[in-house]
Amino acid sequence: MNTSENPENKIETEIENLRAEIDRHNELYYQRSAPEISDAEFDALLVRLKELEEANPELITPDSPTQRVGGRAEGFKPFVHRIPLMSLDNSYDIDDLRRFDERCRKLADGRNFEYVAELKIDGLSLALHYENGFLTAGATRGDGFTGDDVFGNVKTIRTIPLKLKNGFSEHAEVRGEAFLARSVFEKINAELEMQGEKTFANPRNAASGTLRQLDASRVAARRLDLFPYDVLSGASKMFSTHWESFDWLEKAGFNVNPNRTLCQNIDEVIEFTDRMLLLRDSFDYDIDGVVVKINSTQLQQEFGATTKAPRWAIAYKYPAMQATTQLRDIVVQVGRTGALTPVAYLEPVLLAGTVVARASLHNEDEIKRLDIKLGDFVLIEKSGEIIPQILQVIKTRRNGTETKYEFPKTCPVCGFAVARPEGEVVTRCINPDCPAKLKARILYFASRKAMDIEGLGEVLVEKLVDLGMVKNAADIYSLQLEQIAELERMAEKSATNLINQIEASKTRGLQRLIYGLDIRHVGERYAKILARSFRSIENLQRATVEELDAIHEIGLTVAISVFNWFENPRNQELIKRLQAAGVKTEIDGETSANINENFNGKTFVLTGKLETLTRDEAAKLIEEGGGRVSSSVSKKTDFVVAGSDAGSKLDKANSLNVKVLSEKEFAEMVK
Ligand SMILES: [Zn+2]
Structure with a gap:
């Protein structure tokens, strides 16, 4: 009998292949930040391996990927966790949640219990240690047993208290998810792009890249944030219920995510997951699902854990935000600054409930960096309302029919020469009369934040420019009612409305x-x-x-x-x-x-406790008067307003010779 047909041998081979494949993707993901497959595809490989191992426990080896979780970055000291940070079992559909509930009820054996459902933040887990109320250590999760000691970086995260505000004086270990707000992520990428540096694909990658910075001052500038999700004291949970820990964390000074709920049964959990899915895009941070935990710590202890995950918790994951698809074409658009922006046209693919057919390619360098060819299979990711990004080209799927893409040497709209100044990543059309630029500029001039001319939309601007009726923004004000009404498909009434809108825009300020x-x-x-x-x-x-x-x-x-x-x-x-x-x-x-000459153009820092008004009120007065409130003292600070119990900011102001105002002096300035 041929050994390759022996069924047991076949399973062994499949297990070995799966392990090698998972290890390879793990390395691509953690060490090289260059994933080839989506998280869901990766999880599918892991699930298959688990199934096979469960059916054939004699084939499990200690180094199987199912026996560990995650990886570590280089350049940091290892940090051994007192209590391992276990990963949770994932579920991808409601039936999984119901099966989890059945298992829990069986284990509870007739006793009543509650669930806590909370958001699964798409960031990086951190463990923070407090001794006598002071932050003394901070580490990443790593493989769950040993992480990276990132204490220096952790200390720069403003929403992590350096001293617990609730006066807790024994050992406390706070666990939480570090993340970057989407708004912050967009700013970081905009800055990187301006500096001609490589941008991040999504907020999680940016958060991960930031935490792995060896220079803490760069971390501080990036404004990482943290939502805590658990607190332990010594070797056990601090409270008899999970729910209580959130109150404690709030009082201790943490930024606790408000979206959580106490559920009497699994139906209430499911209702919460549905509600949060609808709200998902409205949050300023990425979530990838909901975490469900048994509320009672007594029951948590009783249920215990398998070697990989606790039995009292599960992560319910929302539909994948990543997918693989094929690149059909690259089309270059010309923006209002003349910037040539390549856009990837993809084979349409369903991603987190919407069909995605395009992705941003940013600029010529990004095309080079990805080494992308027409016809390539690519891994794409959608993050909130941000336009989908191409994370990686899957080169293993190339078959030789892919063709090289040449970035245009002339403007695809007007045919004029393009230029890319040295040190910049953006290529621009240098024709000042390029119709693409003009159209975009007119639309910008008429946009809501600018002159707010309702009715002057894309189609109309296109016509006005193509017909030569508008050559710059001022031409908008010479448009006559008859001219507009004559334009195709423009009704008399909407033409009149537009003329009124144009007139009204003259007083926007x-x-x-x-x-x-x-x-x-x-x-x-x-x-x-x-x-x-x-x-x-x-x-x-x-x-x-x-x-x-x-x-x-x-x-x-x-x-x-x-x-x-x-x-x-x-x-x-x-x-x-x-x-x-x-x-x-x-x-x-x-x-x-409202401009107050004392405040106009000046930078203020508020510190200490003010008697007659809150800090927010003081900040409002300054901003209304034309000033600005900053959170840290520097040489550029004009005034530090010091209330009672002012601390290090006051010292810094004195050392930098920044003028310090008492509350009374500040009140004088307000008048
Ligand atoms: Zn052009």
């Missing part, structure tokens, strides 16, 4: 106008600062680079960009025509009435 001019680097916040500082477009136009740079929050890059914009004769002409059309180019009365 200086801040929105500056924003709408689309000066490079000048977004909403800088537009506000410039409007408050200069009060009129004439003043801004006359400002020198030095004058611009002297404004507290305006850096040299922005100052030069603003100056250059107004130096351009085309832009000077545009301003002249906007003024002639009656567009208001001064700061509006309401905004300037």
